[in-house]
Amino acid sequence: MIRALFSAGNHAWPEYQETLPPAFRAAGLTVDLSREHAPEKVDYIIAAPNGPVQDFTPFTSCKAVLNLWAGVEDIVSNTTLTQPLARMVDPGLTDGMVEWVVGHTMRHHLGMDAHIHGQDGVWRTDYPPLAQDRPVTVLGLGALGAACAQMLASLGFPVTGWSRSQKALQGVRCLSSDTGLTEALTGAEIVVLLLPLTDATTDILNAGTLALLADGAFIINPGRGPLIDDAALIAALDTNIAHATLDVFRREPLPENHPFWKHPQVTVTPHIASTTRAKTAATCIAENIRRGEAGEPFLHLVDRSKGY
Template identity: 70%
Template sequence: MTVNILFAAKPERWPTYEPLLQEALAEVGVDDYRLATDLPPEEVDYIVNAPNGPVQDFSPYTRAKAVLNLWAGVEGIVNNPTLTQPLTRMVDEGLTQGMTEWVAGHTLRHHLGMDAHIHGLNGAWTQDIPPLAADRPVTVLGLGALGAACAQTIAGLGFPVTGWSRSAKSVEGVTCLHGEDGLRDALSTAQILILLLPATPQTENILNAETLALLPRGAVVLNPGRGPLIDDDALLAALNVGQIGHATLDVFRVEPLPLTHPYWAHPHVTVTPHIASETRAKTASRVIAENIRRGEAGEPFLHLVDRDTGY
């Protein structure tokens, strides 16, 4: 039987994804299929979906075996009341590699104090020697696929890394904590804090006035995870009094970040335009194709979203 696959992302993505999905489907042995951007809903077997795409009402897709999300984040779709089909999130090697590169780069940037050199010393021959990585504790909040990969990469550079998650995890080379007490302990040593938690009601504003005060004075915050993880007013207040030395932020509650937002002008904030990790079409297509193969073979889907936890 022909497998009908609906590509439901923004139209400009289609010319890139069409040949790559065809190639990936061939690699996994799915040969009899129809791949299109417009199919009768009652005939669709799989929806390759972006939350900002054209499909917002999933109720007509009564035959669909799964909705295969192109994004790592699912907060924009997981609570859709019309979504009754299994939902998978995107976990792929390209996305993971992009995130680890951004995190490693900015961790080293702040550890080495590179901003002073990049902006110029203006003749001031001041040799501020940074400690070795072994003396710079780093904490990663969130030990999912991205968080665990970033934590291990940073640990591989010689930093002592503590990871925190809501439930107990084990990551080789990383001190893993969980729960409320674990969060306090994880924050108390974090000279560099990296946020890689999903956006859920439980994680919203996890970095607030109380938790910011737990960090060592002058700590650096890196947020390539989700904008709602941070109470923006509390972070700005902590920056203004020196409790936080610098914040490098890639994600925000409103994107693009409004030009009037105080982050743009703050001397101790770096804004990057949501570039820490983007879904790479080539590697993402392989994940999508493998999940379609699994669905047709009656095997469990990869990266199935737990509706109760929201990720």
């Protein structure tokens, strides 16, 4: 019998209590799923970083910790977590992110806001450029960034992707290194941020890098709030940045008195770009447990030295 401990908020338990058992059975696994296993008997921990388990020391038989979130910055630095840690790469989360990013990219590309909010009797006949004439840069080419970059490329946008390690994606110009970052941002008209949050990526959009963008550029950030220097962005909105659509922030919920709320060139969405979907995530969890029991490599293991 495999013992799996579910360590996440109370709100998440009913969904996973329903979706995980059939996923385990489909993978040929017999799993005792509970929220109350004795620590020394647990084989796997299915964990949200804000879940009840914060000290992993007692889990002496645990073979892996399977993160329920795509982001691991809130758990990877936990010094008691010495077991292998796997990120959540959930097809449902990926599809949701692609849909949100494409939706807001097209909104800015087509200039929809002027017509949605401009019902003032003015007949506006400004035509947008074709997608092929609108360079887009995606910062971060992990599972989410790669999927968004390739979907935007399939719509005709010339897409440049940048990541800390060199990647290769069909239809996407892929760059890495500091020099590559400068090249990726120079002249970009739409920038999408989907990087992991590390010391190296904090404030990656700052006064210097924002100045590289084309005049009238758009920022779309569904990644992590601290990827952007807030003060530098507000200043850039008065110079070369036309609008920023932000789904993530340094502090959440975004404080009521934060200048982003009332800034006419900022759209705030409440961290809703995408989420882990229990039905599809359950299949991912079951596959990693199957791999662990079969002695196969776990999928999506976190590199502690990189932080993702």
